[in-house]
Amino acid sequence: MAKAVESFMDAKGHLHQPPSNSERSGIATMLGRVVEEGGLTDGVARLILEKLCEIEQTSADIDKLEVHHATKLKVIERRSEPA
Structure with missing residues (x-):
């Protein structure tokens, strides 16, 4: 059956x-x-x-680093602009 x-x-x-x-x-x-x-x-x-948890954490860390890097670049660009 x-x-x-x-x-x-x-x-x-x-x-x-x-x-x-x-x-x-x-x-x-x-x-x-x-x-x-x-x-x-x-x-x-x-x-x-x-390893999905570790992969997701690494991806989140990379996202944070990219945001931090982009923010840092904007600050550097502002400093280099003529006043």
Whole structure:
């Protein structure tokens, strides 16, 4: 007898049991290779998910640095303008 199960669909319409497999497939597709093909892409997608908090924190830090740098450049430009 058939039974209902919960699965998760990736962007290509493939079903996966754990949601992390669906996310890995989506990341691998964005990287340019499908998870089913194997290779490095699946491993890279897995690492991205495992290190997601660190990646997001690094991205936030970069954003803060860019804002700080842009602000600093504006101050330098104002100082160099003739009075």
